[in-house]
Amino acid sequence: xxxxxxxxxxxxxxxxxxxxxxxxxxxxxxxxxxxxxxxxxxxxxxxxxxxxxxxxxxxxxxxxxxxxxxxxxxxxxxxxxxxxxxxxxxxxxxxxxxxxxxxxxxxxxxxxxxxxxxxxxxxxxxxxxxxxxxxxxxxxxxxxxxxxx
Numbered sequence: 001x002x003x004x005x006x007x008x009x010x011x012x013x014x015x016x017x018x019x020x021x022x023x024x025x026x027x028x029x030x031x032x033x034x035x036x037x038x039x040x041x042x043x044x045x046x047x048x049x050x051x052x053x054x055x056x057x058x059x060x061x062x063x064x065x066x067x068x069x070x071x072x073x074x075x076x077x078x079x080x081x082x083x084x085x086x087x088x089x090x091x092x093x094x095x096x097x098x099x100x101x102x103x104x105x106x107x108x109x110x111x112x113x114x115x116x117x118x119x120x121x122x123x124x125x126x127x128x129x130x131x132x133x134x135x136x137x138x139x140x141x142x143x144x145x146x147x148x149x
Contacts, residue, residue, distance in 0.1 A: 020056075023050070024057060024060040024064070025060070027046060027047065027050040030046060031043040031047050031064075031071070035074065040071040040074045040075045041071075043067065043068075043071040044068060044072065044075070047067055048068070050064070051064050051068070061088075061091060062088055062104075065084050065087060065088035065104070066107070068081075069081040069084040069085050069088070069111070072084060078111055078115045081111045082108055082115065085104050085108035086104075088104040089108060092104055098135070101131075102128055105124050106125075106128060109121045109124040109128070112124065
């Protein structure tokens with residue numbers, strides 16, 4: 001295989017990835033518009049139709065999980081929000097994205113508290129507490145800006 005044909009193939013892959021990211025950004029923006037107009041079901045359907053494409057794009061997958069959870073909460077489907085937030089936490093954990101994992105876990109615990117599922121929320125909050133304690137003990141204490149980023 002020549003260097004030239006390898007270069008052309010790489011360019012095609014990059015172009016395809018750029019097009020996929022553009023599709024994800026448009027989906028996210030359109031879902032935001034739907035939610036702002038109170039059309040939460042349309043937002044859920046749109047995100048559900050695209051989220052599998054986002055699995056290879058960390059930012060977009062997490063963004064869409066949060067959007068999907070928010071739309072589910074707005075529709076009163078707390079169980080769906082909890083499930084989505086759990087999937088986001090698991091995904092972030094697999095990627096060792098500790099800050100994002102914590103954010104998903106805390107959001108999931110909040111939804112569980114709203115659902116009055118105190119036992120499961122307590123387990124998640126204890127897990128987050130353990131993560132933070134371990135980080136502090138190992139000298140990897142997270143700054144406020146890291147947690148919010």
